[in-house]
Amino acid sequence: MAASLLVVLGRNPMHSVLLLIVSFAALAGLYITLNSPFAAVIQIIIYAGAIMVLFLFVVMLLNAHKEDEYLAAGAPAMKKPLYFGAVLAVVLAAELVWALTRTGPAQDALLAGQAAPDARALESVRGLGLLLFTDYAFAFEVTSILIIVAMVGAVVLAKREL
């Protein structure tokens, strides 16, 4: 979990990518403690596997090991947005923690109408697949179109000359 902080703070993009993989692995462990092994497997395979390989590939392709020379050169002009961003992020974190932890009564009300969580039903990949292809079938098909569009878009954008 500290790894994600280092992702943002690290200077070298390569280190950031590798630390993000560590962070995703930790999140996958959390998903397992949340009775969601399917989510954990997706996290490892798709995120840590596919997306991060893509990022690593681009970082290596662009040979981008030198970021903050620009920052050093334009430091005075940069100061204001930097502070603004930091303050905004801290405020956002405080707000989110405040909002999310004050759900006590609402959460009890929410849980009152429900049976106790059935851990086995949550864990079954079969139930998840049934849900995905019945209730969420339309969203699933739309997702496939989105993927095709993204693929075509990526190929067009990365062509030699725009």
Added chain:
Amino acid sequence: MVPLEHYLILSAILFATGTIGVFLRRNVITMLLSIEVMLNAANLAFIAFGRTIGSADGQVIMFFVVTVAAAEAAVGLALVIALFRHRETLNPDMFTSLKW
């Protein structure tokens, strides 16, 4: 069993970390990585809530979020490559040709 609040607090911290990254870093690739961190924070909240109310909907939505993240990463990185070819830099402050 860890209470729901702990997952939510971690999720909030992760999201704020991603926000800091987007605002503070001057590197397009690192900004994209920060966006991935924010998406993961949302995933964590979805799954924690889904487990709490005992429904698998949270996992389904997490599946869709991962799909969208993959598409976004592909297009974003293609854009980065195209921009780098033109400008030889990854600093977003240098991409100001469209500024009026």
